[in-house]
Amino acid sequence: xxxxxxxxxxxxxxxxxxxxxxxxxxxxxxxxxxxxxxxxxxxxxxxxxxxxxxxxxxxxxxxxxxxxxxxxxxxxxxxxxxxxxxxxxxxxxxxxxxxxxxxxxxxxxxxxxxxxxxxxxxxxxxxxxxxxxxxxxxxxxxxxxxxxxxxxxxxxxxxxxxxxxxxxxxxxxxxxxxxxxxxxxxxxxxxxxxxxxxxxxxxxxxxxxxxxxxxxxxxxxxxxxxxxxxxxxxxxxxxxxxxxxxxxxxxxxxxxxxxxxxxxxxxxxxxxxxxxxxxxxxxxxxxxxxxxxxxxxxxxxxxxxxxxxxxxxxxxxxxxxxxxxxxxxxxxxxxxxxxxxxxxxxxxxxxx
Amino acid sequence: xxxxxxxxxxxxxxxxxxxxxxxxxxxxxxxxxxxxxxxxxxxxxxxxxxxxxxxxxxxxxxxxxxxxxxxxxxxxxxxxxxxxxxxxxxxxxxxxxxxxxxxxxxxxxxxxxxxxxxxxxxxxxxxxxxxxxxxxxxxxxxxxxxxxxxxxxxxxxxxxxxxxxxxxxxxxxxxxxxxxxxxxxxxxxxxxxxxxxxxxxxxxxxxxxxxxxxxxxxxxxxxxxxxxxxxxxxxxxxxxxxxxxxxxxxxxxxx
Numbered sequence: 278x279x280x281x282x283x284x285x286x287x288x289x290x291x292x293x294x295x296x297x298x299x300x301x302x303x304x305x306x307x308x309x310x311x312x313x314x315x316x317x318x319x320x321x322x323x324x325x326x327x328x329x330x331x332x333x334x335x336x337x338x339x340x341x342x343x344x345x346x347x348x349x350x351x352x353x354x355x356x357x358x359x360x361x362x363x364x365x366x367x368x369x370x371x372x373x374x375x376x377x378x379x380x381x382x383x384x385x386x387x388x389x390x391x392x393x394x395x396x397x398x399x400x401x402x403x404x405x406x407x408x409x410x411x412x413x414x415x416x417x418x419x420x421x422x423x424x425x426x427x428x429x430x431x432x433x434x435x436x437x438x439x440x441x442x443x444x445x446x447x448x449x450x451x452x453x454x455x456x457x458x459x460x461x462x463x464x465x466x467x468x469x470x471x472x473x474x475x476x477x478x479x480x481x482x483x484x485x486x487x488x489x490x491x492x493x494x495x496x497x498x499x500x501x502x503x504x505x506x507x508x509x510x511x512x513x514x515x516x517x518x519x520x521x522x523x524x525x526x527x528x529x530x531x532x533x534x535x536x537x538x539x540x541x542x543x544x545x546x547x548x549x550x551x552x553x554x555x556x557x558x559x560x561x562x563x564x565x566x567x568x569x570x571x572x573x574x575x576x577x578x579x580x581x582x583x584x585x586x587x588x589x590x591x592x593x594x595x596x597x598x599x600x601x602x603x604x605x606x607x608x609x610x611x612x613x614x615x616x617x618x619x620x621x622x623x624x625x626x627x628x629x
Numbered sequence: 630x631x632x633x634x635x636x637x638x639x640x641x642x643x644x645x646x647x648x649x650x651x652x653x654x655x656x657x658x659x660x661x662x663x664x665x666x667x668x669x670x671x672x673x674x675x676x677x678x679x680x681x682x683x684x685x686x687x688x689x690x691x692x693x694x695x696x697x698x699x700x701x702x703x704x705x706x707x708x709x710x711x712x713x714x715x716x717x718x719x720x721x722x723x724x725x726x727x728x729x730x731x732x733x734x735x736x737x738x739x740x741x742x743x744x745x746x747x748x749x750x751x752x753x754x755x756x757x758x759x760x761x762x763x764x765x766x767x768x769x770x771x772x773x774x775x776x777x778x779x780x781x782x783x784x785x786x787x788x789x790x791x792x793x794x795x796x797x798x799x800x801x802x803x804x805x806x807x808x809x810x811x812x813x814x815x816x817x818x819x820x821x822x823x824x825x826x827x828x829x830x831x832x833x834x835x836x837x838x839x840x841x842x843x844x845x846x847x848x849x850x851x852x853x854x855x856x857x858x859x860x861x862x863x864x865x866x867x868x869x870x871x872x873x874x875x876x877x878x879x880x881x882x883x884x
Contacts, residue, residue: 532724535666537669
């Protein structure tokens with residue numbers, strides 16, 4: 278029984294869940310976070326109310342941060358990354374960018390994703406027109422309490438368009454995956470806009486709506502039935518401006534007619550890219566990436582959270598677009614596997 | 630090369646000019662036919678709210694365009710242009726001009742309610758059809774049909790007296806629709822009726838044209854019905870932003 282600490286990389290929902298799960302069974306953990314504070318995307322990008330709980334990110338994820346920061350079994354290393362990693366399962370050694378050296382029995386990568394950068398779709402006006410914003414920016418407008426306003430002049434938008442699949446399902450820019458949560462998040466944002474600004478009309482332009490599972494009732498149906506959000510099947514061709522308002526161009530596929538409709542604000546429902554650091558993470562940890570650039574997973578049936586290298590586990594959006602709830606669940610599963618390894622009780626795989 | 634999507638070109642969008650010169654180029658005649666753009670340039674967001682405010686239209690915002698209503702529709706089987714799914718979309722997105730193109734077929738719904746049972750989201754498409762027809766009428770887009778005028782005359786008499794009087798219905802209907810009362814078939818019918826009618830009945834009919842018979846104690850019922858109908862009408866007209874008598878042919882209740 279080596280009982281060396283488990284190295285958890287990344288302090289977002291998955292990393293916080295893994296560290297807490299390990300600490301709760303008495304396992305020493307080193308949590309390495311490259312940013313100056315814990316919380317990951319929900320905290321660092323200023324998310325408002327989370328899907329599906331409806332709790333504010335600062336409360337829900339903030340509580341996860343609190344219980345890890347105050348836990349004596351978790352050694353939190355902020356503004357640090359793993360510079361070098363070597364060894365074998367049960368006896369790894371990591372060198373951190375701050376010079377510290379960590380002995381680790383196992384590692385759990387909870388390195389998350391990177392928001393798609395909308396400037397990569399210039400035809401949709403982000404970076405050209407100030408009133409073209411991203412879902413992350415709208416989340417910030419709501420969570421900061423300032424409300425949804427046009428960045429150009431601070432006015433309340435009378436008409437808002439949300440464009441889905443920005444940076445998702447788009448072979449033109451090498452992003453074939455569905456980012457899974459943007460439909461639901463957009464429905465949620467649409468309802469929040471309608472709640473704050475009841476006179477504002479919100480239109481969602483979609484290719485398919487994927488508010489999967491139980492999100493159907495709570496988001497897709499509710500946004501239409503209670504909040505009168507309108508869904509139009511059309512992938513927008515371009516966003517321009519007439520000098521006063523934004524103009525979106527596209528085809529209304531149900532009417533088979535071209536549309537050029539004025540809007541006050543256009544919101545990009547940005548997708549989840551592989552973490553920009555994934556290539557260097559793969560090199561540092563000696564693990565493989567899957568074809569889209571996310572961290573590759575082993576078989577899920579025997580042991581959830583395996584990478585291509587024994588002793589290194591992975592959880593959450595590092596492996597592909599993922600919800601917060603599922604990231605947390607995966608992190609706990611990976612923590613269990615890491616814990617078993619550190620205590621030299623290998624979990625039997627289905628194949629064995 | 631053949632013109633693809635030729636079905637998208639609408640006759641009213643073809644513009645041919647007898648004499649037109651643009652920048653010194655003669656573009657007159659058939660060979661210089663222009664096609665007006667099909668682009669939709671704005672949404673009219675009022676329409677959905679207006680039709681939602683009319684009886685039957687309340688749940689229109691639930692529709693997700695599955696097409697179950699159109700697929701189950703009795704009238705659509707006969708007339709493919711009768712497409713409830715499509716109209717619901719036009720209303721929801723506020724494409725008024727597109728909706729008005731079909732104003733003369735929307736009322737053809739036969740209220741079989743197959744759509745009501747097929748709809749997975751309880752939109753109540755049959756109600757939406759009724760609300761839309763009502764909306765078209767209130768907005769003055771469709772004139773009242775003769776049968777509507779007949780129904781109104783019938784209803785007005787029942788409301789006023791609790792009874793109907795056939796002779797009066799026919800007289801008033803013919804007056805309102807500006808048809809001559811002395812028509813050959815009508816005279817023939819009246820004569821045959823008169824020939825076989827018992828004397829007492831003929832006397833009563835004659836009397837009832839002079840003295841209007843009423844259901845005993847009707848005035849309370851009349852006032853209640855009148856109040857309710859007026860209240861609903863005021864509510865609906867307000868929802869559509871219409872003034873008291875705008876777009877409406879006068880409906881007068883006798884006493």
